[in-house]
Amino acid sequence: MATSRLRYAIPGNGVYYIDLAKGLSIQERKLHRQKKIYTVYGGYFKDQDGATVHMNTAPLTWPVKRSINRGFSLWRKMISRTLRDMEGAGTGSYNDYKIYLDNQMGGNPLVPVDASGNDLFNNAVEWDYSTLTSEDPDGAGGAAPDQFDLQIVGPHSGSDPNWTRIGLLQSWVNSRATPDGAHPDLPADYATDPLNNLFDAGDVQDDRLTIIGTEGDAAPYDEETMFGNATAIAGNSNNLQRVSSSQTSSSQPIVPVMGFQAICGLIQVVISGADTAGEIVIDVETNGVKF
DSSP, X not given: OOEEEEXXXXXXXXXXXXXXXXXXXXXXXXXXXXXEEEEEEEEEEEOSSOOEEEEEEOOOSHHHXXXXXXXXXXXXHHHHHHHHTSXXXXXXXXXXOOOBSSTTOOSOOBOOBOTTSOBXXXXXXXXXXXEEEOOSOOSSSSOOOOEEEEESSSOOEEETTEEEEEEHHHHHHHTSOOOOSOSSOOOTTTTTOTTTTTTOOSTHHHXXXXXXXXXXXXXXXXXXXXXXXXXOOXXXXXXXXXXXXXXXXXXXXXXXXXXXXXXXXXXXXXXXXOSSOEEEEEEXXXXXXXX
C-alpha cells in the first residue's frame, strides 16, 4: 500500500473539482493514469465559518465502468487508425485517456498545494482532456469535422452535428437495446390450451400458473434510466453519488472526511456556508485499481 497526502486550498463557497490522477502526477512526479478506481482513505476539512462540504463522485456501478471502457476503446481506435496511415508519427510520452466528471467540470480542477498554500509547480502543468474527432460529416459545405470531449455522467452538451461534450453513460445507454416486456411473457391462452390442460385435474394448476407468470417477471430497477443517466437540470448534479459530508463549527473548525472510492479519481466538492478560505487534506492510495 502506497499512500500520498494531498492538500487542497478551498477559496470559499462554490463548486470545485478534484482530479486525483492529476494531483498525484504533480506531487509524485510520475504519470498516474486516470482510468482507475482511486481509494481515499480519509482526511480532514478545515474551515472557520461552520461551513459544509459535500463530496460527490460518479456512481461506482457496472454500467458506468462499461461506458468508460467503451469510450476508452473508441479513443484508442481513433489514435490507432490515425497513426496506421502516418508513418513515423507517434503519441506523446504522457498521452493518456482523460475525461470529465460531468458537464459542470472545467479543464482546471484544483491542484495540490504545500503547507503555505503555494502550488507545487512554477509553470503551467499540461493535463489535456481527451478530444475525439468524428468522421461523421459535419453538415454541408465541407465544414470542419465535429470534435468533442467526454464526460462520465449526464446528457450530451451541444447538438447534432456540433457536439461539445458527450456523456459516456448516455452514449452507452443509447447504443443498447432496452429490455422489453415481462419475463417470462406467457401467451394469453396458455392456461386454457387443451394440451396444456391434458393432466390438469383441478383449477389450482391455473392459479399457480398465474402466480408463476406474474411474480418476479419484471426487473427490480428502471429498465430505461439508471443512476448517473438522469436528465440533468442546468447547474444541478443529480447524476452524482454523495460519498462524504462534513460540517465544521466555531468550536470544531477541523472535522474528518470519510473514506470513499472515486472512479477515474474525479470528485466534485461543494462548499456552502464559508465566508473565508478553507482546506481539504486527503490520504489517497496511489496504486489505483484498473477496471
